[in-house]
Amino acid sequence: MKQDLLDNIDSPEDLRSFSYTQLSQIAQELREFIISIVAVKEGHLGASLGVVELTIAIHYVFNTPNDLLVWDVGHQAYGHKILTGRKHQFDTNRQLNGLSGFPKRAESIYDTFGVGHSSTSISAALGMAIASKIKGENKQHIAVIGDASIASGMAFEALNHAGVTDTNLLVILNDNAIGIDPSVGALKEYLTNVKKGTQKRENIFEALNFAYSGPIDGHDLNALITELERLKTIDGPKFLHVITTKGKGLKSAEENQVVYHAPGKFDAKTGELTPKSGEILPPKYQDVFGHTIVELADSNHKIIGITPAMPTGSSLKYMMAKFPERAFDVGIAEQHAVTLAAGMATQGLIPFCNIYSTFLQRAYDQVIHDVALQNLPVIFCLDRAGLVGQDGATHHGVFDLAFLNCIPNLVIFSPRNVTELRNIMYTAQLGIDFPLAVRYPRGRGHITEWKKSFSTIEIGKGECLKKGEKLAVISIGPIANTISEAIGESKYTNAIGHFDMRFLKPIDENLLHHIFKNYEQIVTIEDGTIIGGLGSSIIAFANNNNYPQSISILGINDEFVEHGTIPELMTLQELDVASVKAKLESLLLSFNRS
Numbered sequence: 001m002k003q004d005l006l007d008n009i010d011s012p013e014d015l016r017s018f019s020y021t022q023l024s025q026i027a028q029e030l031r032e033f034i035i036s037i038v039a040v041k042e043g044h045l046g047a048s049l050g051v052v053e054l055t056i057a058i059h060y061v062f063n064t065p066n067d068l069l070v071w072d073v074g075h076q077a078y079g080h081k082i083l084t085g086r087k088h089q090f091d092t093n094r095q096l097n098g099l100s101g102f103p104k105r106a107e108s109i110y111d112t113f114g115v116g117h118s119s120t121s122i123s124a125a126l127g128m129a130i131a132s133k134i135k136g137e138n139k140q141h142i143a144v145i146g147d148a149s150i151a152s153g154m155a156f157e158a159l160n161h162a163g164v165t166d167t168n169l170l171v172i173l174n175d176n177a178i179g180i181d182p183s184v185g186a187l188k189e190y191l192t193n194v195k196k197g198t199q200k201r202e203n204i205f206e207a208l209n210f211a212y213s214g215p216i217d218g219h220d221l222n223a224l225i226t227e228l229e230r231l232k233t234i235d236g237p238k239f240l241h242v243i244t245t246k247g248k249g250l251k252s253a254e255e256n257q258v259v260y261h262a263p264g265k266f267d268a269k270t271g272e273l274t275p276k277s278g279e280i281l282p283p284k285y286q287d288v289f290g291h292t293i294v295e296l297a298d299s300n301h302k303i304i305g306i307t308p309a310m311p312t313g314s315s316l317k318y319m320m321a322k323f324p325e326r327a328f329d330v331g332i333a334e335q336h337a338v339t340l341a342a343g344m345a346t347q348g349l350i351p352f353c354n355i356y357s358t359f360l361q362r363a364y365d366q367v368i369h370d371v372a373l374q375n376l377p378v379i380f381c382l383d384r385a386g387l388v389g390q391d392g393a394t395h396h397g398v399f400d401l402a403f404l405n406c407i408p409n410l411v412i413f414s415p416r417n418v419t420e421l422r423n424i425m426y427t428a429q430l431g432i433d434f435p436l437a438v439r440y441p442r443g444r445g446h447i448t449e450w451k452k453s454f455s456t457i458e459i460g461k462g463e464c465l466k467k468g469e470k471l472a473v474i475s476i477g478p479i480a481n482t483i484s485e486a487i488g489e490s491k492y493t494n495a496i497g498h499f500d501m502r503f504l505k506p507i508d509e510n511l512l513h514h515i516f517k518n519y520e521q522i523v524t525i526e527d528g529t530i531i532g533g534l535g536s537s538i539i540a541f542a543n544n545n546n547y548p549q550s551i552s553i554l555g556i557n558d559e560f561v562e563h564g565t566i567p568e569l570m571t572l573q574e575l576d577v578a579s580v581k582a583k584l585e586s587l588l589l590s591f592n593r594s
């Protein structure tokens with residue numbers, strides 16, 4: 001596809017060489033280009049379409065990269081990538097070895113700060129602004145943050161600090177009234193009233209010492225450029241409130257903003273989603289969670305569901321529709337979500353707090369201090385555990401086993417399949433007197449017939465999946481399915497036994513004694529980091545009990561894993577069927593030789 005003007009832009013400097021009147025054509029070409037690539041290669045769509053004009057205006061007015069621009073989350077930065085020299089690589093977006101789906105410092109000098117998790121932009125830009133002041137450098141510092149992301153605690157902390165500095169900081173609020181799902185909370189209501197002109201109280205941002213301007217139409221290039229030029233001349237913290245439409249320029253994306261946040265493949269002309277094959281697939285783990293909590297909440301009225309801003313991604317939306325008074329989207333507020341659950345648990349409710357594994361990192365202290373230390377029966381459902389694919393290093397849920405393993409009182413369970421997910425949810429709501437973390441992966445399980453009657457799971461009990469003669473594989477979580485396949489395909493299948501610990505904590509010591517007494521070789525396999533997770537626990541167990549076997553640990557290596565499809569990344573980590581099979585066979589052979 002030919003873009004007459006966009007084809008000539010390899011940097012913001014090129015953009016700035018165009019006349020003001022040509023910018024709307026550039027906006028149109030940029031929008032078409034984003035649509036044409038995302039339609040085929042997939043990725044985040046609506047957010048980038050919504051900030052096309054804002055992106056152009058910022059790079060037109062400010063002297064990037066000398067002026068420092070920080071995007072919040074970064075899922076809206078496709079236009080920024082394209083205008084900053086990455087147009088020709090943009091078709092590799094989110095693919096293995098291709099561009100990252102988020103701004104990344106290693107990728108471009110224009111990506112001033114690595115993002116992926118939300119609400120960091122104001123702190124980062126403020127840090128840069130303070131640094132410029134200390135270094136005596138004359139720069140502008142711009143944070144672009146969405147209406148859902150600014151409602152997060154971290155963003156408020158940064159506003160609170162920035163308001164008492166004299167730094168050259170511009171916060172641009174990109175207000176489209178939606179996150180992935182519709183924005184929530186009192187701040188959202190406040191912003192709606194500001195837009196309607198019905199806000200009677202003092203402006204909240206002015207009250208925090210920001211020079212506030214807006215709201216202005218974020219698709220009006222003239223208005224944006226005029227206002228940014230004016231703000232450039234004002235010292236101190238400034239706040240520009242911009243109103244945009246998520247998905248702007250593609251009718252279906254404007255009309256169905258939740259789906260078109262990240263729509264998968266679609267027809268670039270009509271916006272129509274590429275139909276799924278008629279094949280009956282196993283359900284996604286998230287949907288099994290979503291339907292199971294509704295089923296359980298129907299008879300157990302103490303059950304509460306909590307999600308920090310991911311009702312669709314977690315499938316808590318089903319409970320929010322059926323039991324709105326007992327299911328809460330608290331916005332991008334993981335810390336609050338955890339402590340809210342803790343408060344509810346003190347009063348005898350049964351909170352299921354559903355958080356993506358990677359986003360629980362935000363609430364680590366709350367898990368320790370507010371839940372585990374008080375031994376409160378909060379049930380954490382940690383979705384997207386393990387490698388998540390194209391979102392890459394910022395989003396992989398590979399640290400949870402390690403960072404939860406060291407917390408006293410916490411029981412940690414990783415289901416091998418969706419039946420186990422259902423059964424642990426069932427077991428937990430019958431009544432537990434400890435906090436429980438259940439971590440499960442992105443995507444589909446292996447079982448199509450999943451809606452079976454419930455049975456209880458004995459806490460701390462592992463399972464023998466297959467007996468063997470020499471080598472024991474000890475695993476946790478759904479990687480057991482890969483291992484079963486690898487063992488099944490191996491010519492040494494009789495030599496290999498396979499055990500699913502299911503619980504990282506409390507670990508099934510009886511089962512481990514059995515394994516260490518009956519097997520000459522031990523291999524542990526997990527979809528979390530090799531440091532601190534299952535392998536580490538098994539080594540500690542062996543040392544404490546003076547078992548002499550050497551133990552091989554397979555898992556995610558001590559590195560940040562980049563983006564790619566989950567199968568590609570699993571292969572790179574040597575956790576695919578062929579690699580596991582090869583590893584087990586070579587261990588058996590080398591042991592036989594020694």
Ligand SMILES: Cc1ncc(C[n+]2csc(CCOP(=O)(O)OP(=O)(O)O)c2C)c(N)n1
Nearest residue numbers: 047116117118146147148149178179180309
């Ligand atoms: C800490 C954290 N929690 C949750 C998410 C998931 N997430 C990504 S984008 C998004 C919504 C952001 O909404 P907003 O800031 O309004 O930006 P928009 O998508 O509207 O441009 C959420 C919840 C995240 N990236 N980081």
Ligand SMILES: CC(=O)[C@@H](O)[C@H](O)COP(=O)(O)O
Nearest residue numbers: 073075116262313384391442
């Ligand atoms: C940008 C962001 O954080 C989310 O949009 C994330 O990409 C969602 O991940 P899932 O696709 O796994 O729900």
Ligand SMILES: [Mg+2]
Nearest residue numbers: 146147178179
């Ligand atoms: Mg928004």
